[in-house]
Amino acid sequence: MKWATKKEKMKRTYIILTITLLSTIAVAAQKEMDAFKVQVDGLGCPFCAYGLEKKFKEFKGIKKVKIDIETGDFSFSFPAEKALSMEAVIKQVEKAGYTPITAKIIRANGTVENSEDGKVALDPNKLESTEIIVAGNCDLCKARIENAAERLNGVGEASWNADSKLLSLNFDPDKTSLENIEKSVANSGHDTHSHKAKDQLYDKLPQCCHYERLKTK
Amino acid sequence: MGKIRIAVIFVLFLFSCQEKEKPKAWTYQKTIALDGINPIGIALKGKELWLSDGDHNRLVAIDQNGKILKSIDSLDRPMHIDANERYLFLAEYGNDRVSNIEEDETQGNGYKLTPFWIGAQDSLDAPASVAYYDAELAIADFYNNRILFDNGKDWITFGKEGKQAGEFYYPTDVQITKDYIWVADAYNNRIQVFDKKGKFVKMLGQDQKMNAATGLLVTGQEVLITDFEHKRVLVFDHDGQLKQELKKGIDKATDLLIKDGILHIINYRKGELVLYNAEEIEG
Numbered sequence: 243m244k245w246a247t248k249k250e251k252m253k254r255t256y257i258i259l260t261i262t263l264l265s266t267i268a269v270a271a272q273k274e275m276d277a278f279k280v281q282v283d284g285l286g287c288p289f290c291a292y293g294l295e296k297k298f299k300e301f302k303g304i305k306k307v308k309i310d311i312e313t314g315d316f317s318f319s320f321p322a323e324k325a326l327s328m329e330a331v332i333k334q335v336e337k338a339g340y341t342p343i344t345a346k347i348i349r350a351n352g353t354v355e356n357s358e359d360g361k362v363a364l365d366p367n368k369l370e371s372t373e374i375i376v377a378g379n380c381d382l383c384k385a386r387i388e389n390a391a392e393r394l395n396g397v398g399e400a401s402w403n404a405d406s407k408l409l410s411l412n413f414d415p416d417k418t419s420l421e422n423i424e425k426s427v428a429n430s431g432h433d434t435h436s437h438k439a440k441d442q443l444y445d446k447l448p449q450c451c452h453y454e455r456l457k458t459k
Numbered sequence: 460m461g462k463i464r465i466a467v468i469f470v471l472f473l474f475s476c477q478e479k480e481k482p483k484a485w486t487y488q489k490t491i492a493l494d495g496i497n498p499i500g501i502a503l504k505g506k507e508l509w510l511s512d513g514d515h516n517r518l519v520a521i522d523q524n525g526k527i528l529k530s531i532d533s534l535d536r537p538m539h540i541d542a543n544e545r546y547l548f549l550a551e552y553g554n555d556r557v558s559n560i561e562e563d564e565t566q567g568n569g570y571k572l573t574p575f576w577i578g579a580q581d582s583l584d585a586p587a588s589v590a591y592y593d594a595e596l597a598i599a600d601f602y603n604n605r606i607l608f609d610n611g612k613d614w615i616t617f618g619k620e621g622k623q624a625g626e627f628y629y630p631t632d633v634q635i636t637k638d639y640i641w642v643a644d645a646y647n648n649r650i651q652v653f654d655k656k657g658k659f660v661k662m663l664g665q666d667q668k669m670n671a672a673t674g675l676l677v678t679g680q681e682v683l684i685t686d687f688e689h690k691r692v693l694v695f696d697h698d699g700q701l702k703q704e705l706k707k708g709i710d711k712a713t714d715l716l717i718k719d720g721i722l723h724i725i726n727y728r729k730g731e732l733v734l735y736n737a738e739e740i741e742g
Contacts, residue, residue, distance in 0.1 A: 287671050287687050288499055288513050288713070288727055289587055289601060289631050289645065292536045292552050296585055299553070339602075339629075449648065449670035450688050 275305065275319040277348040278331060282314045283341040283386055284448045290340070297338035301326065314343070314382060322350035328357055343389045364398050369412040372420060376402060376409045377433040377453045386451075390430035394418050481739040485694065485722055487707040488734040491525040498725040498732075500550075500588070500674075501714045504542035508718060510725065511537035511549070518547065518560075525732055531560065531570050539588030539599070539632050539674065539714060550586040550598065557589050557598055577607065577614060588643075592635035595655075599630040599642065606633055606642055610655060617657030622647055625659035632675040632714070643675040643684060650675060650684055650695075663699035674714035674725075685712040685724070692724055708733040 285291055291309040294316060298304055307318045316335075320326045328345055335342040345357040376387050384402050387409060391400035396417025402409045413423065421436070428437035431447045433456035444455070493510070496519060500511035507520045507528075513536050520529040535553030542548060546559040549572075556574050563571035575596070577583065584602035596609040604620040604627040618627045632643035639660060640653045648669040652660040663682055664672065670688035677683075681702065682695045690710050694703040711728040722735040 287645075287673060287711070288497075289538070289552075289585075289629065289673065292513060292538075293585055293601065296536075296553055449646075 274322045274350050276322045276326065276350055277319050278317060278326070278345070279348075280316045280331060280335060280345045281343040281385055282316050282335055283343050283382055285309070285311050285314045285316075285340060286448055286450065287311065294335070294338045294340060297334055301334070312381075314385065328355055332357065343385050364396070364414050364417075366398075368414045368416060369398050370415055371410070371412045373408045373410050374420070374424060374427075375407050375435055375456070376427055377407060377456045378402065378404065378451065379453045380404065380450050382448060383432065383451045383453065386430050387427055387432050390427045390432070391423050394422060394426055397423060481741070483737040484703055484740045485705055485735040486738040487705075488721070488736045490708045491523075491732040491734070493521065493525045493725075493730045493732055496521075496525075496527070496730050497727055498730065499713045499727055500537070500539035501716050501723060501725050502540045502542040502547065503716060503718055504547055505544050508723070509540060509542060509547060511540045513537060513552070513727075516553075518549065521732075531568065531572075538586070539590075541589055541591045543591060546591075548589045548591050548596070550589040552585045552587060552601070555583040555586060557583065557586050583607075587630065588632040590633045590635050592637075595635050597633045597635050597640055599633040601629055601631065604629065606630060606640065606653070606657070608635075608640060608655065608657065615657050617653065618642075624662060625651070625653075627651070631671075631673050634675050634677050636677055641675055641677050641682070643672045645672050645687075648672050650682060661699065663695050664693060664701075667693055667701065669693070674712065676715045676717070678717060683715055683722075685709075685715060687711055687713065687727075705735060 282294065285294065291311045294309060295307050298307060298318060301320060303321045303324060305319045309316050328347060331345055332342045347355040378387055384404060387402045388400045391397050391409065391411055396414045398412040400409060400411040424434045424437045427434055428439045431439045431443040433439050435456060496510060496512045497514040498510040499513040502509050509518055509520050511518055516534045516536065518531040518534065518537055519527045522528055535551045538550045538552045540547060540549055546561050549558050549560055558572050558574045560570050560572050562569060583600050586598050587601040588599040590597045594611040598607040600607055605616050605618040607614055607616050618625065620626065620628060622628060627644050628646040630642050631645040634641045640655065642651045644651050649665040649672060650663040654660055664684060669686040672684050673687045674685040682697060684693050686693055690706065692705040692709055692712060692715060693701060695701055709724060710726045712724050713727040715722060715724040720737060724733040726733060
């Protein structure tokens with residue numbers, strides 16, 4: 243009887259150890275996922291959202307896919323061991339028929355990669371603040387306009403207001419110019435008073451972004 | 460002679476009694492909340508109203524209050540659906556599968572799903588809609604920008620990506636009528652009509668500045684289309700003349716049908732069923 247109890251105890255201990263080990267492995271495996279956050283331009287309806295999801299299913303092992311069609315926010319996780327690159331993510335969004343605005347990867351080891359990496363750090367004392375009129379309509383326009391300005395080296399923060407159509411920004415005039423910023427914004431499909439976006443760029447914008455064209459100077 | 464006179468008077472009397480049929484317009488009736496359903500497609504199977512719930516990967520049959528009566532689960536992004544008395548016809552966007560579904564008590568969930576064989580060379584890429592008409596079948600193949608049509612004997616395909624007549628920019632819905640195949644050409648913001656050999660016939664709604672023409676309904680007299688982003692339904696005659704614009708209660712609608720003379724419109728995002736009556740109008 244005493245021997246049987248010992249055996250049972252051993253068995254119980256073995257089970258507990260096994261469960262603990264499996265849990266540890268599972269938790270470790272869960273931790274070994276990279277997190278991806280992409281802001282996508284042009285998502286409008288469930289057909290678009292499911293389309294994006296479908297194209298990313300080609301990445302075997304993808305988990306926690308989440309898409310908000312109102313904001314264009316798209317996030318998912320992917321096994322860290324596969325080291326999915328920023329380039330591959332951007333290419334896949336484009337393959338699905340959409341335009342990535344920004345992308346961020348939080349690797350399982352804690353490092354963070356941004357699609358906008360490579361920008362030079364700015365000296366706050368050298369920054370000049372200004373405002374320019376930029377044509378646009380909606381939140382998708384806002385993300386596109388701000389990104390077009392902020393991705394330039396020398397630009398600090400940019401914020402566009404859909405009601406006033408004003409893009410408020412600061413920039414270092416030694417590193418870039420207002421001319422460059424307006425050109426970049428126009429190249430994203432949005433008119434400014436000095437630079438009109440090319441018709442083919444305007445035409446490619448989602449319908450909800452088809453603003454009333456500005457008269458250029 | 461007297462009898463003839465009486466007959467003539469009787470006929471004239473009958474004609475005088477007949478009122479000229481007044482024109483009708485769709486009038487908002489009510490909105491029904493669909494708890495926990497984000498509907499994309501709607502179909503009538505006999506008397507049952509079925510919805511595809513893309514977000515929740517299922518088909519559901521609902522009653523007149525929007526309550527779920529039946530459910531077919533574990534699907535992969537079901538989109539626009541169709542039905543006849545016996546079958547539901549299903550397009551699954553996520554796994555490129557088009558199937559029919561019939562009730563079968565021998566199956567675990569009570570339904571038997573049979574995928575259509577479309578041909579190995581014709582792999583679909585995100586089928587957005589399937590339509591059935593008298594042994595004919597049509598599929599809107601979203602990413603391939605084409606329509607597949609089975610005339611009962613052979614499959615034909617037509618369309619490619621583009622903005623010209625006969626080309627598509629993401630077709631999302633299709634319907635077959637006696638003589639034509641009607642396509643919701645979603646991001647070209649128009650409806651296109653083809654004959655059953657795939658030849659372009661005409662387009663409708665291209666001048667209405669729609670933003671994502673997602674769901675289509677063709678009746679004997681009218682062509683109705685959901686304008687997803689502009690939160691409205693446009694009603695055309697078969698020649699493309701705009702008859703009416705419906706806005707009340709409509710918010711990001713994806714599909715519509717008529718049941719018992721009542722227009723049923725589904726709001727995807729809000730999870731709602733919006734009903735409109737056909738009411739006589741003056742003039």
